[in-house]
Amino acid sequence: MSKVILKEEHAIFRKAFRQFLQQHAAPYFEQWEQEKQVPRSFWLEAGKQGFLCPWAEEKYGGSEADFGYSVIISEEMAIIGAGIGGIGLHNDVVMPYIQEFGNEQQKQRWLPKAVTGEIISAIAMTEPGAGSDLAGVKTTAIKDGDNYIINGEKTFITNGYTADLVIVVCVTDPHAQPIHKGISLIAVEAGTPGFTKGKKLRKVGQHANDTSELIFDNAIVPAENLIGQEGIGFYYLMKKLQQERLVLAIGAVADLKRMLDITMDYVKQRTAFGKPISKFQNTQFKIAEMATKIKIGETFVNRLVADHVEGKDIVTEVSMAKWWLTDLAQQVAVDCMQLHGGYGYMEEYEIARRYRDVAVGSIYAGTNEIMKQIIAKNMGL
Numbered sequence: 387m388s389k390v391i392l393k394e395e396h397a398i399f400r401k402a403f404r405q406f407l408q409q410h411a412a413p414y415f416e417q418w419e420q421e422k423q424v425p426r427s428f429w430l431e432a433g434k435q436g437f438l439c440p441w442a443e444e445k446y447g448g449s450e451a452d453f454g455y456s457v458i459i460s461e462e463m464a465i466i467g468a469g470i471g472g473i474g475l476h477n478d479v480v481m482p483y484i485q486e487f488g489n490e491q492q493k494q495r496w497l498p499k500a501v502t503g504e505i506i507s508a509i510a511m512t513e514p515g516a517g518s519d520l521a522g523v524k525t526t527a528i529k530d531g532d533n534y535i536i537n538g539e540k541t542f543i544t545n546g547y548t549a550d551l552v553i554v555v556c557v558t559d560p561h562a563q564p565i566h567k568g569i570s571l572i573a574v575e576a577g578t579p580g581f582t583k584g585k586k587l588r589k590v591g592q593h594a595n596d597t598s599e600l601i602f603d604n605a606i607v608p609a610e611n612l613i614g615q616e617g618i619g620f621y622y623l624m625k626k627l628q629q630e631r632l633v634l635a636i637g638a639v640a641d642l643k644r645m646l647d648i649t650m651d652y653v654k655q656r657t658a659f660g661k662p663i664s665k666f667q668n669t670q671f672k673i674a675e676m677a678t679k680i681k682i683g684e685t686f687v688n689r690l691v692a693d694h695v696e697g698k699d700i701v702t703e704v705s706m707a708k709w710w711l712t713d714l715a716q717q718v719a720v721d722c723m724q725l726h727g728g729y730g731y732m733e734e735y736e737i738a739r740r741y742r743d744v745a746v747g748s749i750y751a752g753t754n755e756i757m758k759q760i761i762a763k764n765m766g767l
């Protein structure tokens with residue numbers, strides 16, 4: 387990230403966070419990939435050192451940090467590996483719903499523990515039958531006295547297995563027209579009667595991120611867990627997706643730079659036909675092309691970060707960044723693996739893991755086709 391919004395204090399924070407990751411994440415990353423989750427102890431340590439929801443107000447235990455700190459956390463975590471992305475989701479996607487749309491009592495109840503890592507959070511939109519078409523969700527939350535009775539199933543939920551608090555996208559009014567006006571957000575706590583978690587799903591990559599199904603079978607949730615107002619949930623989601631997609635684009639740039647860096651190192655030390663493979667024109671052109679595209683993407687994202695901080699509506703531009711950078715990450719992963727030759731296909735080489743991990747970038751947080759649909763719609767088509 388350039389100097390658009392980052393100052394001296396951000397640089398100090400970056401150094402501390404990088405050190406923290408080197409000490410507490412890098413040595414265990416392989417193990418977490420095998421266990422398919424990041425342990426609670428890591429979350430608690432991150433919380434202790436002020437790296438969870440640093441934007442939270444002091445009265446909730448936070449440091450009232452600006453968005454620059456979220457940028458740094460996203461970048462540094464992407465450098466370690468996308469498998470710890472669940473923390474970014476907690477920090478910059480899920481808990482901001484509580485901050486922005488929750489009431490005072492909800493903030494007091496959940497924010498301080500989200501800051502310490504005692505609460506791990508998740509957001510459950512996707513269902514087995516509804517992903518891109520979010521207005522098609524079928525999970526219902528029907529009012530019954532002082533409770534909602536929730537029935538339905540969610541899938542592919544990041545942090546789903548470990549989550550203590552899940553913001554669930556539910557239909558509170560099945561008769562609403564248009565249907566999205568019947569959608570609400572309800573916070574469901576682990577241990578709620580009728581709420582169970584499925585097993586950790588086996589994925590192609592990003593293994594350390596736990597991803598799970600969630601099942602609601604007459605789950606009884608206090609009505610006071612409604613986030614904001616009934617029937618406005620879809621609007622809340624649309625409002626917050628800008629930041630979710632921007633954070634993803636920031637991570638994609640960091641990931642791209644990392645793939646290029648490790649490939650640069652490799653091509654300089656690997657020899658063939660009596661010279662380093664970096665001396666072949668094909669290698670140089672490939673590296674030059676990748677570096678150019680990454681620089682263009684980074685410049686664009688830097689601009690968007692500054693616009694986002696100024697509170698501008700940049701939904702169209704963020705959608706552009708999300709699809710373009712996550713597609714680019716896939717192309718770059720292929721080219722970097724090719725430049726590694728057979729070694730690139732071996733698990734001991736970092737590029738192999740990154741090749742697997744970037745594949746999902748074009749799918750989650752809204753598929754790249756949906757991004758293009760948003761762009762076209764906002765262009766008046």
Ligand SMILES: Cc1cc2nc3c(=O)[nH]c(=O)nc-3n(C[C@H](O)[C@H](O)[C@H](O)COP(=O)(O)OP(=O)(O)OC[C@H]3O[C@@H](n4cnc5c(N)ncnc54)[C@H](O)[C@@H]3O)c2cc1C
Pocket residue numbers: 508509510511512515516517518519541542543544545589592597746749750751752753754755756759
């Ligand atoms: C690792 C991982 C983590 C995830 N984490 C979360 C999470 O934390 N919370 C959560 O709620 N969800 C999460 N998801 C779900 C993710 O957001 C969805 O998978 C995604 O939105 C796509 O939905 P779908 O899988 O139902 O695909 P579908 O909607 O069935 O799409 C299938 C294909 O059809 C295309 N398509 C659909 N509609 C259109 C259209 N109108 N025009 C053109 N093409 C179209 C899509 O682009 C895609 O290529 C996660 C998914 C993965 C893989």
